[in-house]
Amino acid sequence: MALSPESLLDVFRQTGAYLKGHFRLTSGLHSPEYLQCALVLQHPNHAETCGRELAAAIALAAGTSAVDVVVSPAMGGLIIGHEVARAFGVRHIFTERDTDRKMTLRRGFTLKPGERAVVVEDVITTGGSTLEVVELLKAAGVEVLGAGSVIDRSGGRANVSVPRAALATLQVTTYDPAECPLCQQGLPVVKPGSRPS
Ligand code: ZN
Numbered sequence: 585m586a587l588s589p590e591s592l593l594d595v596f597r598q599t600g601a602y603l604k605g606h607f608r609l610t611s612g613l614h615s616p617e618y619l620q621c622a623l624v625l626q627h628p629n630h631a632e633t634c635g636r637e638l639a640a641a642i643a644l645a646a647g648t649s650a651v652d653v654v655v656s657p658a659m660g661g662l663i664i665g666h667e668v669a670r671a672f673g674v675r676h677i678f679t680e681r682d683t684d685r686k687m688t689l690r691r692g693f694t695l696k697p698g699e700r701a702v703v704v705e706d707v708i709t710t711g712g713s714t715l716e717v718v719e720l721l722k723a724a725g726v727e728v729l730g731a732g733s734v735i736d737r738s739g740g741r742a743n744v745s746v747p748r749a750a751l752a753t754l755q756v757t758t759y760d761p762a763e764c765p766l767c768q769q770g771l772p773v774v775k776p777g778s779r780p781s
Contacts, residue, residue: 589752613758621706635667641749646730661705697725711742
């Protein structure tokens with residue numbers, strides 16, 4: 585089954601992952617809607633479908649499916665990265681931030697120079713985390729073929745220096761807090777993301 589962006593958004597609605605309200609995004613801007621990927625990916629059947637579709641989309645963007653390893657930034661990329669790796673039939677490893685906030689490989693994960701990797705996370709907003717992983721991999725002599733995310737909140741603009749794919753590309757409605765109509769209605773603002781405020 586091919587998963588169109590519209591049917592993907594239906595899955596978000598069915599699983600309660602398409603949140604409506606008044607949200608403060610990581611950028612500081614306010615928004616009337618938020619897609620919480622974790623609420624879709626908590627269901628293994630949806631996670632597997634998303635992984636299979638995203639693997640196909642990344643292979644198309646990269647021009648090859650000859651991938652050796654999938655690498656994700658923790659936490660957001662863990663489940664979708666695992667499912668993309670299942671679809672490619674390869675291993676999945678992840679990066680974590682050390683005490684200096686630097687992206688690193690821990691837990692005995694290793695990469696060999698010349699290995700071919702793709703980088704996967706759940707949501708791309710600026711592409712910053714994916715780009716950090718791409719740079720870590722290139723520094724280790726790994727060939728980075730492409731990158732992907734379930735949701736692209738950049739409207740297609742995020743540049744991660746390698747070919748990139750997403751299952752749905754969104755132009756999210758955002759407001760400057762000073763001009764936010766939801767603030768003007770006195771609605772309390774919620775920080776929905778994975779990062780602490
Ligand atoms: Zn607001």
